[in-house]
Amino acid sequence: MPYSVGIVGLTNAGKSTVFSALTSIQVPCEAYPFCTIDPNRGMVAVPDERLEKLTELIKPEKTVPAVIEFVDIAGLVRGAHKGEGLGNQFLAEIRAVDAIAEVIRCFENPEVSHPDGSLDPVRDAETITFELIQKDLETAEKRLEKAQKMARVGDKTLKLEMELCQRMKNGLEQLNPLDRLQFHPDEEPLLNEIKPLTLKKKFFIANLGEEALSSENQSLVRLRDYAEKLAVKVAPFFGKVELEVHELDKSEQEIFLKGMGIERSGLSEVIRAGKEVLDLITFYTVVGGKELRNWLVPRGTSAPKAAGKIHTDFEQGFIKAEVTRFEDFIKVGGEAGARKEGLARVEGKEYLVQDGDIIHFRFKV
Ligand SMILES: Nc1nc2c(ncn2[C@@H]2O[C@H](COP(=O)(O)OP(=O)(O)O)[C@@H](O)[C@H]2O)c(=O)[nH]1
Ligand SMILES: [Mg+2]
Missing domain, CATH: 3.40.50.300 (P-loop containing nucleotide triphosphate hydrolases)
Known part of the structure; x- marks a missing residue:
């Protein structure tokens, strides 16, 4: 997606x-x-000058941005x-x-x-934040109430949720959007489920x-x-x-x-x-010299995860990645040149993809 x-x-x-x-x-x-x-x-x-340069160089059958x-x-x-x-x-x-x-x-x-009758960008931005805060407050209150009810009938696993919702509620009542609060890594899964708007x-x-x-x-x-x-x-x-x-x-x-x-x-x-x-970076793939694509992934994505972006099977079957930096790729005129000059590095499972990498994945299916 x-x-x-x-x-x-x-x-x-x-x-x-x-x-x-x-x-x-x-x-x-x-x-x-x-x-x-x-x-x-x-x-x-996504506008991307590097993709345009690569298209000029490789002349693929198709470029898919x-x-x-x-x-x-x-x-x-x-x-x-x-x-x-x-x-x-x-x-x-x-x-x-x-x-x-x-x-x-x-x-x-x-x-x-x-x-509101007049032009005022700061007031408008604050109105939006205020409304989103109120929505989050409503969500936090509802969840807190439900968790409290369930806890009363003996569900002890809800302690974390009650504490979290209470803290969210307190912050929101002070008109703080939730991105100003600190959360504990243990709370991440719950937050991912609640999906507060001000986060x-x-x-x-x-x-x-x-x-x-x-x-x-x-x-x-x-x-x-x-x-x-x-x-x-x-x-x-x-x-x-x-x-x-x-x-x-x-x-x-x-x-x-x-x-x-x-x-x-x-x-x-x-x-x-x-x-x-x-916090997204871009990497590039060229499949069989035919299809050139760029891909967006979060900074810090591992090579197998990046391969999985292309096809879920690629993550499972990941063997290695041949990686060339964009600048090198352009300088030596493409993949063959990069291999000849030793500029295509072989990277393994631990490798974290860098912005501008041109990657040839090797995998078994
Ligand atoms: N003069 C001018 N009118 C604009 C501009 N942007 C939007 N409008 C007009 O403002 C009205 C509302 O825009 P719309 O995009 O429907 O706003 P929405 O309610 O936020 O979706 C429309 O009549 C637009 O033509 C702009 O940059 N300048
Ligand atoms: Mg509209």
Whole structure:
């Protein structure tokens, strides 16, 4: 399954605009078995210059880029925890994603009403956090109550859960998102099950209006300031502008956006932020000189686990990995050159994959 990023934000922040702009370059579904057809979900090819260079060098029959799935999750509004918006579907969707991108409105437009009447990115970010805290509080309280009941009828295994939920509850009542609390490794499995919203990796998407092209945007400055204090990344995104250029093909888009003074597309900013919060690295495979692919894995992934990403059998049957660094691979003109020059190292089960590795797995099935 690809990594997924859920787009949340207040009404009219530009979630759907950002989502459409991100997913406007559709990846062909047939290369991805997990591809589903759902208007609120879209698969985006991860922009990768190294993959482009490798394609030029190897000229494979097919290049299949890694994808990240984006989900437009509607339903977060102020007061949501009191029963407005934030239905079960919202919760199920947000729990299921790997990271949250909070779209924060930074554009002026008198024709598009703001639910709180004025432009204020910091207040909006805090509203989102507040609502997510309230949701987590509700979850913690429910679980605590249930655990207490069960404990009364003699189930002693629930001590850990009761303690955890009590601590979560205390923290949340003080309006602390759970990522500010410390947890014990023993509590990880429970936390993985509960999937609290304020423990998710997250970043902001600053949705900028056309006016921000010509002058420094005060909303962006304020949001950046705020985000820096929380150590949260900000990805600037000209939602409407980028959506409007989506009829152009990819290279034309780049030229057009550069012409407007947008150096890096919102897409690359968002992917960069997503990869960073999830701490992902990229490795490459070339199967029989025919199919070139890049793969995203968490930093610190072992070679057999990385092989398992390609096919579950590969992890079981892993024998060894032949690894060449991207720079070496390019320098010597490919796999044959790398072998000849002794630049293709043989690595075993313990090897931790490095960003930019080109890997030839050997396995038995
Ligand atoms: N001027 C301007 N309008 C925008 C921008 N982004 C979104 N909008 C408009 O704001 C309205 C709400 O956007 P939408 O994406 O539907 O917001 P959502 O409720 O968060 O999904 C739409 O009419 C958009 O065209 C922007 O960057 N500039
Ligand atoms: Mg929407």
